[in-house]
Structures are given as C-alpha cells and as structure tokens.
Amino acid sequence: MGSLKLKSNASNLTGEIKIPGDKSISHRSVMFGSIAHGETVVTNFLPGDDCLSTISCFRKMGVRIEEEDGIVRVFGNGIEGLSEPTELLDVGNSGTTIRLLMGILAGRPFFSTLAGDESIAKRPMTRVTEPLSKMGAKIDGRKNGAFTPISIRGGKLNSIRYQLPVASAQVKSAILLAGLQAEGETTVIEPASTRDHTERMIRQFGGEIHRNGQEITVVGGQKLTGVHVHVPGDISSAAFFLVAGAIVPESEIVLKDVGLNPTRTGIIEVLKNMGANLEIIQNENSSVEPSGDLIIKTSSLKGTVIEGDLIPKLIDEIPIIALMATQAEGVTIIKDAEELKVKETNRIDTVVNELKKLGAVIEATEDGMIIHGKTRLKGGIVSSHGDHRIGMMLAIAALLCYEDVILEKPESISVSYPNFFTHLNSLL
Numbered sequence: 001m002g003s004l005k006l007k008s009n010a011s012n013l014t015g016e017i018k019i020p021g022d023k024s025i026s027h028r029s030v031m032f033g034s035i036a037h038g039e040t041v042v043t044n045f046l047p048g049d050d051c052l053s054t055i056s057c058f059r060k061m062g063v064r065i066e067e068e069d070g071i072v073r074v075f076g077n078g079i080e081g082l083s084e085p086t087e088l089l090d091v092g093n094s095g096t097t098i099r100l101l102m103g104i105l106a107g108r109p110f111f112s113t114l115a116g117d118e119s120i121a122k123r124p125m126t127r128v129t130e131p132l133s134k135m136g137a138k139i140d141g142r143k144n145g146a147f148t149p150i151s152i153r154g155g156k157l158n159s160i161r162y163q164l165p166v167a168s169a170q171v172k173s174a175i176l177l178a179g180l181q182a183e184g185e186t187t188v189i190e191p192a193s194t195r196d197h198t199e200r201m202i203r204q205f206g207g208e209i210h211r212n213g214q215e216i217t218v219v220g221g222q223k224l225t226g227v228h229v230h231v232p233g234d235i236s237s238a239a240f241f242l243v244a245g246a247i248v249p250e251s252e253i254v255l256k257d258v259g260l261n262p263t264r265t266g267i268i269e270v271l272k273n274m275g276a277n278l279e280i281i282q283n284e285n286s287s288v289e290p291s292g293d294l295i296i297k298t299s300s301l302k303g304t305v306i307e308g309d310l311i312p313k314l315i316d317e318i319p320i321i322a323l324m325a326t327q328a329e330g331v332t333i334i335k336d337a338e339e340l341k342v343k344e345t346n347r348i349d350t351v352v353n354e355l356k357k358l359g360a361v362i363e364a365t366e367d368g369m370i371i372h373g374k375t376r377l378k379g380g381i382v383s384s385h386g387d388h389r390i391g392m393m394l395a396i397a398a399l400l401c402y403e404d405v406i407l408e409k410p411e412s413i414s415v416s417y418p419n420f421f422t423h424l425n426s427l428l
C-alpha cells in the first residue's frame with residue numbers, strides 16, 4: 001500500500017477529457033453477453049478492476065470473453081451454457097458484481113461460492129439473499145447468509161412480487177436476473193427510482209420488461225440474443241471533473257460522451273441548484289442510453305439541500321458533492337443517505353473525517369452530513385481507506401489546498417477510473 005504526493009494549489013484546469021466507460025453498464029454488458037445467445041461486442045468498456053472481476057467470474061463459468069483496448073467480445077451460449085465453477089468466484093471490491101451475479105446463480109442448477117476483499121466482507125448481502133431464497137435458491141454464508149463468503153446452490157425458481165426495503169439498483173437487478181429464470185411473472189417494487197440500466201439492457205438484448213409506476217415486471221424463460229453495446233462515459237467519474245472545474249479558479253473543462261440517463265443525473269441537478277456554470281450538449285444520436293458533452297467553468301456556488309428521491313440519482317457522487325459544498329457560500333445539508341454507510345467504506349464517516357483533516361467545516365449526521373462553506377483548505381496526510389471515490393475526491397480537494405497533501409492508498413482509484421491521474425494531469 002503506497003502513498004502519493006498530490007498536486008496542490010492549482011492555478012487553473014483547462015482542457016478536454018474523454019470520460020471512461022460507465023462502470024454499471026460495463027458490468028451488465030458482460031453479464032448479459034454471458035447469458036445471451038451469440039456474440040456480444042462491447043465498445044468503450046471500462047477496464048477498471050471491478051469490471052475485470054466480473055469478466056473473471058464469467059470466465060470461471062466457462063464463458064469465452066476477449067478483452068483488449070476497451071473492446072470486449074463475449075461469446076454467450078445462453079444462460080444454460082454457464083457451467084459449475086471449480087474455483088471460488090472472486091468479486092474483488094465490487095458490490096455490483098456479487099449482488100447481480102447472485103441473481104444469475106440463483107437459477108443455475110449448480111453449486112458456487114463467492115467472496116471478495118475485506119471491504120466486500122463488511123457489506124450487507126441479506127438484502128439479496130433474502131428475496132433470492134424466497135424464490136427457491138439455497139444460499140448460505142457467514143452470519144446466517146448475511147456476509148461473504150456466500151455459497152449458492154441454484155435451481156428451479158418460483159416468481160415473486162417483492163417490495164424493496166431500500167432503493168437499490170443492485171437488489172432490483174438481482175431479482176430481475178433471477179426473475180428471467182423463474183416460472184411466471186416477477187415484480188419488483190422500488191421505493192424510489194434507481195438506475196435502470198438492467199431494464200434497458202434486457203430490452204436491448206431482445207427481452208421484454210414492463211414498468212408501471214414504481215413496479216417493474218419481467219417474465220421468466222425469455223431468450224436473449226447477443227448485440228453491440230456502446231458504453232457511454234460514466235457520469236460518476238465525470239462528477240470529479242465537474243466539481244474540479246467548478247471550484248478551481250480560472251477553469252474550463254470539456255467532458256466528452258458522458259452518460260446522461262435521467263436515473264443518474266442527480267449531480268447535474270445539484271450543480272444547477274448550487275449555481276454552477278454548466279453547459280450540456282445532448283448527443284441526438286444516442287439510442288439505448290442517452291449521452292452528451294458537458295462544459296463546466298469556474299463557478300460561484302451557494303449551499304443547497306439534497307434529500308429524498310434525489311439521493312439514489314447521485315448516491316456515488318456524494319463524496320465529491322461534499323467537497324463542492326465546502327466551496328459554496330452558506331450551508332449544504334445532505335439527508336436520507338444512510339446507504340452511504342454500506343458502500344466500499346462508511347462514506348459518511350470517511351468523507352467527514354478526511355475533509356476535516358484538510359480544514360473543512362463538516363459534521364456527520366445519522367443519515368448524511370452538514371457542510372458549512374466557504375472554507376480555505378490547508379494540507380495534510382489523508383487516506384482513501386481503500387475506497388476509490390474517497391481517493392479521487394481527496395485528489396480534487398488537494399488542488400485547492402495551500403499546503404502539501406499526501407494521499408495514502410491511492411491505488412484503490414483503479415477500481416473505477418484507472419487513468420484518473422493521467423486525465424487530471426492533462427488539465428494542469
């Protein structure tokens with residue numbers, strides 16, 4: 001585990017960045033490619049550690065997958081073509097991999113075991129194992145199936161109608177993937193809308209899925225066929241440069257081909273509410289997933305309140321939004337965001353503790369945080385705690401610091417953005 005001296009005291013950020021592929025869509029492209037019939041070609045695939053974990057798990061179930069220069073070819077033989085793995089399925093640091101994979105494995109007539117790193121071992125799995133067990137899968141794991149390692153013996157599934165206790169796209173997707181293998185109609189009811197990439201991809205691969213208000217229904221036994229998937233840039237990665245452009249003086253950054261799926265654009269709503277100087281150029285040719293270019297310039301920001309149904313639309317952006325709030329006039333309140341406690345780290349605690357080290361005026365609450373701006377940030381030794389989003393947030397924070405900043409555990413950033421520092425340096 002290394003440490004890195006970050007660039008501090010930046011005078012301006014200017015230039016153009018082609019944002020790497022969306023992590024959620026990259027995972028799903030490999031999963032759907034693996035359970036579909038025929039070849040799937042994925043362009044602009046994100047070669048981040050998390051998505052590589054997904055590829056490795058499907059290879060262990062006999063799927064041929066080629067990956068080179070952002071192009072992935074998946075040679076699917078249908079969901080029945082998956083074979084019993086002889087090894088542990090290692091999901092690394094990736095919550096999306098393990099939770100969605102469990103939905104697929106629930107309906108497969110074989111035994112498998114799943115585990116990951118020390119962060120995954122702390123993340124709750126009951127939210128997925130409970131509905132999948134209700135559908136008929138035999139699942140066990142540490143602490144009565146609540147934590148990894150998890151074992152699954154899948155098989156014939158019955159359909160369910162399931163009200164999600166938390167707004168989670170991972171849980172929704174796991175149930176839909178099991179539902180595709182179940183007898184009859186499976187319905188998931190979400191308390192607030194979450195990212196809908198799974199639903200879009202089921203349609204893209206030739207399947208049917210229906211939405212009625214907050215209810216999403218899928219019928220079991222559908223045949224999916226391989227397609228070309230173009231992955232747009234990840235708005236969750238773009239968020240770091242959107243905030244950097246807004247808070248560093250004399251800046252103008254152009255971000256190309258960013259995914260603008262409305263279930264993901266909470267950060268844009270927040271930027272607008274805080275008064276950011278942001279221009280959006282929609283790509284009129286995008287089909288399955290909307291996308292566009294974003295131009296951000298140095299902005300005079302004001303505090304805001306972020307809560308309720310907006311939270312799932314920006315859940316992974318809260319660390320960088322918290323940094324932005326330190327540079328806004330007045331108070332920013334983030335609430336209804338308890339889910340942050342069960343991410344790669346407890347992101348309420350890690351954000352508050354690390355930003356405090358740099359002089360931010362920020363306090364943790366039960367379900368979020370309260371930030372007072374505008375604060376001049378100093379320097380210090382900070383840590384990602386092994387959480388990629390915390391690492392990138394701190395690298396952007398350092399740009400404003402008037403003293404040196406050392407980042408411990410910077411390597412975690414490759415989970416979602418392997419060339420983050422190359423892109424950042426290109427703007428300096």
Ligand SMILES: O=C(O)C1=C[C@@H](OP(=O)(O)O)[C@@H](O)[C@H](O)C1
Nearest residue numbers: 024096167168169170171315316
């Ligand atoms: O479905 C997905 O691809 C994701 C869903 C979200 O998690 P939850 O479903 O736990 O909210 C998000 O935080 C994660 O980064 C990716």
Ligand SMILES: C=C(OP(=O)(O)O)C(=O)O
Nearest residue numbers: 093094095096316343344
């Ligand atoms: C929470 C995240 O990912 P995952 O749940 O897939 O580990 C994230 O990328 O911020």
